[in-house]
Amino acid sequence: MTPSHDQHQASGGEPPIDADLLLSRAVAGDRSALAEVRARGASDPSILEELAMWQADELRLARLGRTLDARADRIELPRRGIVGGRQSRLGWFVAAAIALAWFGQSLVPGVRDSRSTAQQQASVAGLGAGFTTADEAFDAYVAKAREEGLVEGEVAPPTLLRSRELTDGRGFEVVIVRQIIERRVSPEIYRVAPMGETGRLRQILVRPRTETVQ
């Protein structure tokens, strides 16, 4: 407690303001507080020295603020919301995911009829050529598939499998799984069930119920 603090209290006027509160207000630009500090400084010069140090701290914080602002101004919105990775490095993984998705579908035997095949061809055709990045191709795919009702959405956030820092200073390798919720129409599906004594798994064709059955 400063001497002026005590004097103020002894005079029976308004309760004195805590020195830290007063200094904080003064460095934040409150002129009344600044005047009060100067008044107190007449009897307690240490508070003026203190004010100078607090103002120096404030200046350092302001300079830190400018540096932070410059950093913040460089951060632009990602083209699509993801959590846990850098968008710019996802192109490769997205391309791989698409390739795997289409490749995987082509391996499933007899799942699609000619109509769904036509839909698939339309989707592929919709991708077209001339994309400069895989991200663009992916965006086009999602947009087209949404139009066609094939894609309902994307599971967010993607699952992070692993990441590592690249030794050449280029950044980080991030391996993620992105999942797209698709809706397909198929005239028939297969379920897998163990058959016979050996318990081997076999595909059993399931057809939709006809109107008569329903």
Next chain:
Amino acid sequence: MADFPNSRPPTDAPANGLTDARSDSTGHDEVLSLAETRLFARAADGDREAIAEVWHANRRWIAAVLAAHAPRASDIDDLMQEVAATLVAKCRHIRDAASLRGWLRVVAVNAARMAGRSSAIERRSLGLFAGERGRGSAGIDRAAADEARETLALIERLPPIYAEPLMLQATQGMTQRHIADLLDVPETTVETRLARGRRMLRQLASERDAASGGHSTPSASARTAPERTHAP
């Protein structure tokens, strides 16, 4: 108690050039609030331009919040990108436009806390200004980056409840009322935290100066710093 209108701008502007940002006029605030409400509502509806505008208008204070909460050596750029990505991905779920700013703060605080839990991020030792080293033409010179790093190191030692309002006021020029709204605490609490935060920062700076053989003011060390772990 004497009235100290602490949110009004001083005529003798502080050297940090934050006079305008600290100005506080009710009419101006109302107009701003209306415009923001409309903007936030558009963003909540998924308007891409509005989302980008929200991001541009808020990213600086989000960086300040991250700096107040982030653990040491965490990369604030990464955390900023996380917040930006979450904004894009989830702002449509915010139905109350008025709460968007508070939601953004929570996203930022959570991102910083998650970074604290992730040892992988800490091991990276990237630091906020690591990318600035040796980058002469990047707009931030090395001396400024060094000083910023030192100041940030002190901020990182403050409890976040004191560091956050201090960063928001001293680096972003936010008024106490705006900080109180953002943190959802009374203005008096913000004022107390600001005073304690500044006192703690001064004490830490004095200790650092003393440790490095620099000048430490006797008065600074004579005054007792408040309990660092207690909220007012």
